[in-house]
Amino acid sequence: MEDQQKYSDLKLGERGAILSIIAYICLSILKLVIGYTADSEALRADGLNNTTDIIASIAVLIGLKLSQKPADLDHPYGHWKAETVASMIASFIMMVVGIQVLYTAISSIFKGGHTSPDLIAAWTGIFSALVMYGVYRYNKSLARKINSQSVMAAAKDNLSDAWVSIGTAVGIIGAQFQLAWLDPLAAVVVGFLICKTAWGIFQEASHQLTDGFDEETIQSYKETILNTYGVKGIKDLKARSYGNNTVVDVVILVNSTLDITSAHDISTNVERTLMKEHGVYDVHVHVEPN
Numbered sequence: 087m088e089d090q091q092k093y094s095d096l097k098l099g100e101r102g103a104i105l106s107i108i109a110y111i112c113l114s115i116l117k118l119v120i121g122y123t124a125d126s127e128a129l130r131a132d133g134l135n136n137t138t139d140i141i142a143s144i145a146v147l148i149g150l151k152l153s154q155k156p157a158d159l160d161h162p163y164g165h166w167k168a169e170t171v172a173s174m175i176a177s178f179i180m181m182v183v184g185i186q187v188l189y190t191a192i193s194s195i196f197k198g199g200h201t202s203p204d205l206i207a208a209w210t211g212i213f214s215a216l217v218m219y220g221v222y223r224y225n226k227s228l229a230r231k232i233n234s235q236s237v238m239a240a241a242k243d244n245l246s247d248a249w250v251s252i253g254t255a256v257g258i259i260g261a262q263f264q265l266a267w268l269d270p271l272a273a274v275v276v277g278f279l280i281c282k283t284a285w286g287i288f289q290e291a292s293h294q295l296t297d298g299f300d301e302e303t304i305q306s307y308k309e310t311i312l313n314t315y316g317v318k319g320i321k322d323l324k325a326r327s328y329g330n331n332t333v334v335d336v337v338i339l340v341n342s343t344l345d346i347t348s349a350h351d352i353s354t355n356v357e358r359t360l361m362k363e364h365g366v367y368d369v370h371v372h373v374e375p376n
Contacts, residue, residue: 126203166329184280211255329365342375
């Protein structure tokens, strides 16, 4: 029943990814068309940024779908990590596009001979920022409702894109005051932001895939276990992530005079407490006498 609820949450999370894809497709087309007609380097870069976001959102959607597949012979622990793998692939694509935007923008700055873009490019940037802020609010609310890290990451990317569009508009408006070089400079900033977002996604995904885990969270688990009745100490405690699910392995110490049934009851209490208080998906408890 618990797995079924998690699968239902993943299905609900697809709405956020689909909304992001639709928004990014519309905005990237708008920005690229206006960017070329209004001769704005910054808006074109922002449009390319949104094309990478389309890919990233598709990767999140595919990951959410694959994560809903139940465990099988080849994947006895389930397919929960699929969305993490998809996020890493998306980060590679985003980094390549970010570097391309940087190269084009920097080359444009050194080339010189810039002209001020049409002001409609700035209005396009402001409109896009408002749209992405609305998408961010929706995805943030959805992520909290279903407790999804991937949808929350998508929401943060939405907010980042809103700020990128604001920065693009500022650069274009500044270029109207005989500062035409501000437009390609804004494109450079957009390129850096694309690379920064890609690096952040890569770091988080690689940390999870290599079984990295937050030390503060481990400490909170430890305190909860030690406060469980019958637990005298902890010999070993490890945790790892399977998508949005956490699995804990712990070796606890109990009184050596306890019978097997009593020791088993203590381990069961540890499991239930971690699941209830910390939302842990699965707990493996090994008991040793002390």
